[in-house]
Amino acid sequence: MNSPRSPRRSPRPYQSYVYAYPHKTAYGTLSEDPGGRPALSELWAGERKDALSLYLHIPFCEVRCGFCNLFTRIGAPDELTTRYLDALDRQATAVRDALGDTEPVRFAAAAFGGGTPTFLTAGELDRLCDIAEKRMGADLRSVPLSVETSPSTATADRLAVLADRGTTRISIGVQSFVEAEARAAVRPQRRADVEAALGLIREARIPVLNIDLIYGIDGQTAASWRASLDAALQWRPEELYLYPLYVRPLTGLGRIGASAADxxxxxxxxxxxLYRAGRDHLLAHGYEQVSMRMFRRADAPQAGGPDDYACQTDGMIGLGCGARSYTSRLHYSFDYAVEMREVRAIIDGYTATEDFSHAEVGRFTDDGEARRRHLLQSVLQAEGLRLSDYHERFGTWPAEDFREELSLFEHRGWLDPDGADSGLLRLSPEGLAHSDALGPDLFSPAVRAAMASYELK
Incomplete structure (x- = not known):
């Protein structure tokens, strides 16, 4: 394996949130490959289909937050949501046909993300669930279903649809309960509206509530961060995600010059x-740390929803123009953009598409990349990587395949020295705190080169 890029001095702690590997900016247009665009039926032939994950992407929001670099647009004029759901229906039909019927096709988990899925009306959410169930064959009432929402779209009628269709987890992006901080993050919202939305979610009796909060906002202090944490804890959420603020190119904060702080x-x-203060505060209030970002209430029911990094497991079906799909050989999606004009053009192209039988944009993966993915999606979890699982899958040990990287992490104090006694490769508390530096150190040179050559749009 190749050695990491970083020198022995500690890197900056906030480099990249590793929510998928390889990152989508490492993807390429598959029509330029020698074999051309691969047919989905060929890609899924021979793949295990007995425990698939299903993800439906809705690329619409009522506002675009200043920190957001996700694939989404503001608003949906001229019945765009109807046309988008029509295209999603066509894509689902094509994908289900490609999966075939020679062996059982079963979905073990489902999620609706975005964007903001609850930007859709209650009737449109019903249709979205129908696409998942009637086209794809997912039984939403018997598998974990996670849905993202926002304070302004978590209305009683939408939540009633989601609860009725089997939603087990709802995640709401609050970011801050302090109105001045929300404005500084270019996310204007009133505290009263946030509290009202949380009340409606609790009234809907969806088993797991997750609240997202952000630290590092301009003007945020230790006291105001504690105030947001305490406001969230009043609702006894089963999960809390604590995200560091990033300022990325082409985002609202990036355009107004906030990137100098980066x-x-x-x-x-x-x-x-602020991370350490938030972590310690939640641990003191009966939460367990699952990853750098994720905290789960110790007595909370297990919703079976997606933990950090779980969505990149082989066997993911992504529907929608911002969704990724994963087979054991190829990660694929559609084109990716952040700039609003480019996003609109991609969505318009998606809604006009009739033939969804081929993969358009993606990256083929080999055995080396599979090892990196396995290591990344395990070691960035607080419970760590079970060494025997790695050896059973690959026939080698992480210390053989990633000698230089692991030696560097050990030198920095990022590995738990007691983990090996339990057969684990596990991060120390300081290693978890530096997950956004450690993760990028495990990217392969080829993926790094592809990401560096990606032209932002």
């Missing part, structure tokens, strides 16, 4: 302080 080591230190 090079400021003092901001790194501020975010680390």
């Amino acid at each position: 090079a400021d080591s003092a901001w790194d230190e501020q975010r680390l302080r």
Whole structure:
């Protein structure tokens, strides 16, 4: 295996949130490959289909937050949501046909993300569930179903549809309960509206509530961060995600010049302080740390929803123009953009598509990349990587395949020295705190080169 890129001095702690590997900016247009666009039926032939994950992507939001670099657009004029759901229906039909009927096709988990899925009306959400069930064959009432929402779209009628269709987990992006901080993040919202939405979610009796919060916002202090944490804890959420603020190119914060802070080591230190304060506060209030970002209430029911990194497991079907799909050989999707004009053009192209039988954009993976993915999606979890699982799958040990990287992490104090006694490769508390530096160190040179050559749009 290749050695990591970083020198022995500690890197900046906030480099990249590794929510998928390889990252979508490493994908390429598959029509340029020698074999051309691969047929989905060929890609899925021979793949296991007995425990698939299903993800439906809705690329619409009522506003675009200043930190957001996701694939989404503001609003949906001229019945765009209807045309989008029509295209989603066509895509689902094509994908289900490609999966075939020679062996059982079963979905073990489902999720609706975005964007904001609850941007759709209650009737449109019903149709979205019908696409998952009637076209794809997913039994939403018997598998974990996670849905993302926002304070302004978590209305009683939408939540009633989701509860009735079997939603087990709902995740709401609050980011901050302090109105001045929400404005600084270019996410204008009133505290009263946030609280009202949380009340409606609890009234809908969806088993697991997750609240997203962000630290590192301009003007945020230790006291205001504690105030947001305490406001969230009043609702006894089963899960809490604590995200460090990133300022990315082409986002609202990036355009107004906030990116200068991204090079400021003092901001790194501020975010680390707030992370540690938030972590310790939640641990003291009966939460367990699942990853750098995710905390679960110790007495909460297991909703079986997607933990960090779980969505990149082989056997993922993604529907919608911003969704990824994963087979053991290829990760594929559609084109990706952040700039609003480009996003609109991609969505318009998607809604006009009639033939969804081929993969358009993606990246083939080999055995080396599979090892990296397995290591990444395991070691970035607080419970760590079970060494015997890795050996059973690949016939080698992580210390053989990633000697230089693991030696570097050990030198930095990022590995738990007691993990090996339990047969685990596990991060220390400081290693978890530096997950966004450790993860990118495990990217292969080929993936790094592809990401560096990606032209932002």
